[in-house]
Amino acid sequence: MRMWPLSTYPRYAPDWLDLHPEALIGGILEAPAAPARCAIDNLEELRGLPGVETILTASEVPCYPFTTAGQPEPEPSPYDTLILNPLSRYPGEPVALMAASSLDALYHIRQRAKITYEPWYGPLHDQHPNNVAEAVHYSSGPAAPSEADSERFKTTIHVGRVSHMQLEPHAAMCSFDEENRLVIITTTQVPYHVRRIVARALNCPVSRILVKATDVGGGFGGKQEVIVEPWVAILAVKTGKPVKMMLSRRQEFILTRTRHAATLTVESQWHGRQIREIAMSADVETGPYASHGSTVAHNMGLKSLPLYRAEAYHFNASVRYTPGPVAGAMRGYGGPQGAMAVETHLNQVAARKGLSPWCLRHKVLAQTGDALDIFTAASSFKRIHHTNLRNLLSRTRDAIGEGSPMATGEGIGLAMSMQASGVPGSELAEVSIGVDEDGSLFVKTGAIDIGQGARETLSNIIYDALQLPRGHVPISFSMGQTQDFGFDYGTYASSTTYVSGLAAYKAAGIVRRKMESLARSMMRHSELKDTPLSECWTALAHSSFYGPRRHPVMGHAVARPSDSPAPYAIAAVRLTVHDNGELVIHHIVIGVDAGKPINPRGFRGQIEGAVIQGLGYALWEELELDHSDTHVLNPSLFDYALPAPQDIPPLDIIMAQTEDPTTPLGAKSVGEVALAPIAPAIVGAIFRARGIWMRTLPITREKLWNALMAQRETVTPS
Amino acid sequence: MPRLLKTHYSAVVTVNGHVHRLTVPGHERLLTTLRERLHLFSARYGCGTGHCGACVVLVNEEPVPSCLLLTVRQQKNRIQTLEGLKKDSLLAQLMTSFAEEHAAQCGYCTPGLLLSARHLLKTCPSATESQLREELSSHICRCTGYYAPLRAIAKVRDSYAVD
Numbered sequence: 001m002r003m004w005p006l007s008t009y010p011r012y013a014p015d016w017l018d019l020h021p022e023a024l025i026g027g028i029l030e031a032p033a034a035p036a037r038c039a040i041d042n043l044e045e046l047r048g049l050p051g052v053e054t055i056l057t058a059s060e061v062p063c064y065p066f067t068t069a070g071q072p073e074p075e076p077s078p079y080d081t082l083i084l085n086p087l088s089r090y091p092g093e094p095v096a097l098m099a100a101s102s103l104d105a106l107y108h109i110r111q112r113a114k115i116t117y118e119p120w121y122g123p124l125h126d127q128h129p130n131n132v133a134e135a136v137h138y139s140s141g142p143a144a145p146s147e148a149d150s151e152r153f154k155t156t157i158h159v160g161r162v163s164h165m166q167l168e169p170h171a172a173m174c175s176f177d178e179e180n181r182l183v184i185i186t187t188t189q190v191p192y193h194v195r196r197i198v199a200r201a202l203n204c205p206v207s208r209i210l211v212k213a214t215d216v217g218g219g220f221g222g223k224q225e226v227i228v229e230p231w232v233a234i235l236a237v238k239t240g241k242p243v244k245m246m247l248s249r250r251q252e253f254i255l256t257r258t259r260h261a262a263t264l265t266v267e268s269q270w271h272g273r274q275i276r277e278i279a280m281s282a283d284v285e286t287g288p289y290a291s292h293g294s295t296v297a298h299n300m301g302l303k304s305l306p307l308y309r310a311e312a313y314h315f316n317a318s319v320r321y322t323p324g325p326v327a328g329a330m331r332g333y334g335g336p337q338g339a340m341a342v343e344t345h346l347n348q349v350a351a352r353k354g355l356s357p358w359c360l361r362h363k364v365l366a367q368t369g370d371a372l373d374i375f376t377a378a379s380s381f382k383r384i385h386h387t388n389l390r391n392l393l394s395r396t397r398d399a400i401g402e403g404s405p406m407a408t409g410e411g412i413g414l415a416m417s418m419q420a421s422g423v424p425g426s427e428l429a430e431v432s433i434g435v436d437e438d439g440s441l442f443v444k445t446g447a448i449d450i451g452q453g454a455r456e457t458l459s460n461i462i463y464d465a466l467q468l469p470r471g472h473v474p475i476s477f478s479m480g481q482t483q484d485f486g487f488d489y490g491t492y493a494s495s496t497t498y499v500s501g502l503a504a505y506k507a508a509g510i511v512r513r514k515m516e517s518l519a520r521s522m523m524r525h526s527e528l529k530d531t532p533l534s535e536c537w538t539a540l541a542h543s544s545f546y547g548p549r550r551h552p553v554m555g556h557a558v559a560r561p562s563d564s565p566a567p568y569a570i571a572a573v574r575l576t577v578h579d580n581g582e583l584v585i586h587h588i589v590i591g592v593d594a595g596k597p598i599n600p601r602g603f604r605g606q607i608e609g610a611v612i613q614g615l616g617y618a619l620w621e622e623l624e625l626d627h628s629d630t631h632v633l634n635p636s637l638f639d640y641a642l643p644a645p646q647d648i649p650p651l652d653i654i655m656a657q658t659e660d661p662t663t664p665l666g667a668k669s670v671g672e673v674a675l676a677p678i679a680p681a682i683v684g685a686i687f688r689a690r691g692i693w694m695r696t697l698p699i700t701r702e703k704l705w706n707a708l709m710a711q712r713e714t715v716t717p718s
Numbered sequence: 719m720p721r722l723l724k725t726h727y728s729a730v731v732t733v734n735g736h737v738h739r740l741t742v743p744g745h746e747r748l749l750t751t752l753r754e755r756l757h758l759f760s761a762r763y764g765c766g767t768g769h770c771g772a773c774v775v776l777v778n779e780e781p782v783p784s785c786l787l788l789t790v791r792q793q794k795n796r797i798q799t800l801e802g803l804k805k806d807s808l809l810a811q812l813m814t815s816f817a818e819e820h821a822a823q824c825g826y827c828t829p830g831l832l833l834s835a836r837h838l839l840k841t842c843p844s845a846t847e848s849q850l851r852e853e854l855s856s857h858i859c860r861c862t863g864y865y866a867p868l869r870a871i872a873k874v875r876d877s878y879a880v881d
Contacts, residue, residue, distance in 0.1 A: 003817040005825025008760040008801050012826065015759045104743070165860055167764045167772055167826045217762070217826030218860050249765040451824030451861045601820035605866055609823065612863030637769035637858070645851040645864045 002456060002601070011215040013171040013187035017244040023173055024053050024099040026235050026245035027106040029113055030255075031088030031095050034323060034630055035124060035288070036117035038088050038095040046113055051105030053239050055098045058084040061234050066200045069291045069328065070190035070224045072426060072489050078133065080125055081289045083201050083230050088117070089124050089288030090325055091631050092254040099235045099243050124288050124321040131321040133286055134294040138301065138375040141277070141312025147269075150276055153352060155345035156265045159337050159679075159697045160622040161258040161285070164330055165642060168217025169252050174232040175242035182233055183210045189223045190490030191480035192446055201230040202237065209233075213480025219450035220613070221329035224492045225257050225291065253635035257328030258623055260296050261285045264341035268310075268349065273363040278305060279314035280341060286319050287326035293319040296327070299334030303676075304342040306374050306385075307418055307568075308364045313374045323630040325623065329492060331610065335419055335676040336617060340697065343415035343680035348693065357414045357684060358397050365389055372566055373424065381562050383424060387593055389416070389568055392656045396591035399652055400572035406689075410576045410586075413685025417569050417676035421669035422495030424564040429495075430487040431503035433462060433511050434554040439541035440474040441511075446488025447500040448480045452671055453602025454496045455479075458504045460598050461497075461665060465508035466515075468534050494567070494669030497598060501665055503559035510555030515540055521549055565660050567594035567668040571611075571677035577689045581705030583619070585649040585682075590674055593656035596666035607653055607674045614678030616643045622698050730793040733758065734802025740789070748787040749773045752799060760800035760829035764858065771857030774830035775799050781834045781856075800829040809836050811874045819870040823861035830857050835871045843878055850875075 010019055017023070031038045040046070040057065047055055065079035084094055095115060100106050123129045172186035188194050191213040199206045216223055228245050235243040247256065262285065268278040282300050286293030301315035350360040365388075372383035402412055432444040441462065449455045455477055463470045478484045488500060515533060518540055522528040527547070528536055544553050570591040576584045590611060597603040620641035624633040634640045659666030683694050692707045729740050731748070733756060740755060752758045752775065761784050764772030768783040775784045776798040784797075803809045812832050815821070822828040831854065838845050838853040845853070850871055854864060 001817045002820050002822060003813075005822035006813050006816060006828055006832075007825075008758075008799075008829065010757075010759050012759075012762070014763060015753075018753045018759070019757065021754065165858075166824075167762075167770060167858060167860055168824070169763065216824060218824045220860070246763070249767070249770075453820065453823070601818075605820045605823055605862055608863040608865040609861050610863075612865075613860070636767060637765045638767060642858060642860075643863070645854040645868065646848075648851070648864050648868075651865065 002453065012168055012217050013185060013214040014168065014246055016185050016214060017171055017173050017246055020173060020242060020244060023175065023242035023244045024101060024235070024239060025103055025106060026097065026099050026232050026243045028094040028231070029096040029098060029110065029115065030092045031117070032091065032115055033117050033119065034088045034091045034093060035120040036088055037086065037120060038115055038117040040096060041114040041116055042112065046109050049105060049108050049112070051101040052109060053099045053101065053241070054235065055096050055109070056084065056234065056238060057096045058086045062201065062203055064201055064203045066197055067291065068197070068225045068227055068289070070193035070197065070226055070490055076295050077292060078290050083234050087120055090323060092251065094231070097231050097235055099239055128321060133290040133319045133321050136294065136297060136315065136317040138315040140374050141310070149271065151270045152267065153270070153345065153349045154265065154267045155341065155348050156263065157341050157344055157695045158263045159261060159340055161261040161325070161327060162617055162621040163253055163258055163623050163640060164220045164222035165640070166218030166220055166222050169247045169249065170223065170228045170256060171246035172228040172232045173242060173244035174236035177210065181208050181210055182236065183212065184229055184233060185212045185214060186229050187216050187223055188213050189216065189219045189448055189450055189492055191482055192487055193490055194226050194229050195482050197226040198229050198233050202233060211482045213448055216448055216450040219491070220331045221333065221492060222257055224329045224490065227256055249637065250635045253623065253640065254325055254632045257291065257330070258325050259330040260293065260327040260337065262300065262337045264300065264337060266341045266345040268345065270349070273360070275308060275310035275364055277312040277314070278308065278310045280305060282317040284317055284319045285322040285327065288321055288323055289326045290319065290321070291326055291328045293327065296329070296334040300338035303335040303418055304338030306372050307366055307416055309366050309370060315375065323628070324625050325632060331613060331672050332675045333493065333672065335417055335672065336614070336679065339415060339417040339676035340680050343677065344683050347414070347680065347684040347687065351687065358393065358402060361393060361416070362390055381425065383563055386565050386660060387656065387658050389570065389593060392591040392593055392654065393570055395654050396570045396572050396589050399589040399654055400574055400587060407576065409578060409689050410574070411685040411687070411689030413573045413681040413683065413688060415571050415677035415680035415684060417673060418566040419494055419669060419673040420564040420566055421498035422561065422564045423493045425562055427495055427499045428487065428489050428558065428560045429500040429503040430485070430558050431500060431507045432486055432554065432556045433504070433507045434552065435511060435515070435541045435544065437542055437545040439538035440476065442476050442478065443504070444478045444484045444486035445500055446480055446486045446490065447496045448491040450491055452496065452606055453599050454491065456602055457497050457599040458501060461501050461504050462508040465505045466512050468537065472534055473537060494671040497667050498663060498669050499559050499561060501667065502561060502663055503557050505665060506557030506559065507555040510557060511553055514553045514555065518544060518549065518553070563662045565662055565668045567592070567670060567673045569673045569677050571681040573681040573685045575682065575685045575689065577686055577704065579708065581701045581708055583701065583704060587650050589652045589654060591654040591656065592670065592674060593658055594670040594673065595658060595660040595668035597655070598665060598667050603670050604653060606670045608651060610672060610674035611651055611678055612643050612648060614675040617675070617697060618679035618682045619698050620700065727790045729790045731789060731797060732795070733797045734799060742789050744790055746789045748784040748789050748792060751789040752784060758799045758801050762826055762829070771830040771834070772827050774833050776833055776837065779837065781837050800832060808839060808878070811878070812836060812871065815870040815874045816867065819866045819873070821862060821866035821870040827857055827859045831859065831867050839875055839878055843875070845875060
């Protein structure tokens, strides 16, 4: 049962904002064009408008560079942004921040502001004269494999940028507490990173900032970015009053984050049915600020190439600063782009070799014990594959009905993907569990329930570790309240079950040992009969506060796993492409190896949601830019196409029934893995249906129709 | 700044059976009134253009996005939000079914889905799968991919039809 998200009590950040009518309303004056140096000509007039509290321009705010990417230190993303940047690098970027007593006053400022701009033709960042934020080169295996009797293949694909489209917009409020600390109420996946990043932007100690994370109305990585928080914080500091700000839907599209657009090329060299060498090169458009750019680019290779056995691997990526919206973390984190390239490549190789995509994968799939970290130095910790996917591959193949007769225009496609369970070697989670006097438990953690079911998952882990029947005692959570401690790197990288769950498991183990010890001591003094712990739980809890051996029970544990086992997904799609370009998906089967499900309904929900986001990525969604690649053309739900309930195909989920050996929970992660293989599976199915390769996402009906027309013209004899 | 025109108007809105007499700006939308003045948070901002369904309320028993309604024009309408339907048995069944099916992941879109589903099952108790999908197509749910809400509503429909 997941009843609490049905509650209508104030629990999202926008609700808390609306409960504070006394707070000033924050807003932004947006850059009309970019890249450009913008100026407000009538600043003094605007400041004199009724209701206007302050208008801050770039010269009036602190200039401490930071990154908006919510990642632990040492932050892999460059510090290339300021609270307000003197050079506006994308349309909609704040030229000035404003705070006023009413929305009408903000409206009047926007109406009257005379913003002039001087276009900028130089590099977007001075320290990167060629607009390359980072270039990545990795290689492993023999330097130059022999060329004799080998075949070479090459595939190039392009993926567009898409928006997270969380239903709840970014919203935050900053006020002051009795000790003059800044209290930030915000909707975020990374409360502790918000605290640290705002402290860096304002150049103040982290202890001056309290972050109160609210329930999150959809994250998908978009709330792993610290966007609104520094703005409300500086407005509150400058005015000395509480300030709140919520972005509009249009602003969500243009000034939050997107998934990286990229062009990827995969080349491979084969000897019979073995890969000698596979090389990926990625041209990644990260937008005008790098944000997660370099780590996402790394993951395009690291989440796709290790699925297959090769003698040598090569990965090159160029992360480019580009005008237009800023790209950032989004569900899949490089995986969808990487899978689209590598899986399409494998499907093309299979077609060229006259093999079925299933058969080819049986030959080249990695085995248990093969390296996952294909590029790390020999000395450091190397992750390996823990499972062999061939059985799951066969089960998926049988479920989609491969080999059964096909109608005209019908085809079956296959693709695979993998993710991680937390950032390898860079995770930390702290969980405290206390037993209250009535036996109920309170749990303090920095992990957030962003809809994935973290509360149910952590509850189940705690009940199981305490060996109590699930639901035996109530559990209340404090999630993401930095004043309550419970440090956590945050809810991202599919880490909550594997990392925070492990900390909860350990903390619950401590609580159990303490309760058992209390029970033994009470039995020795005949205060308690020899009964199972679950039956005397409440009496023990009461006694720990009021009995002769009173000592309230609390368990605190930390998890910092060095491993990060990979969950896998195998997608099979059966579809028909009609002559008019209409694409009908009849069935999707997704085989998932994510270890033991701890919260089965949440597990299923994560897969279903990811599949549909993957379907949107494949077929409809794209944040389109104008001819100069700067302005977003479709920043509204009227123009941005999303999957609708009528588009949802029948979906079957096959579970691998494995348990991961690296954790006592047996569970890996499931949040992101099912998204990536959908697009390449559809591409593969379209090829088998019609013999055309769609290499650019999204595969809109228009593109498909054009491709069918081109094919018809080519094959018709003149 | 000179104010030449009247900007605030008196409005009478009947929400969940309570009559509220308010003075609001002429352009204030019902969503703002519900949230900021009446503190009814089940109507939520998602887009402000009527596409996402997060702000749906019942106006004379019909689900309507409240971001498209002007508060000053509501005096003849009976408005109901999820908060006012706590005693409704069909809604209670839907809520239990949603909870069982894990149909509310982040829960932001859920009040709208529940109100539309209740309206559909009231007007058409044996709604087909395609009618269910059509009804939900005025809502955006980014978390669930619609599978779980559709299952939850179908479950209630099947038990409801038997009753």
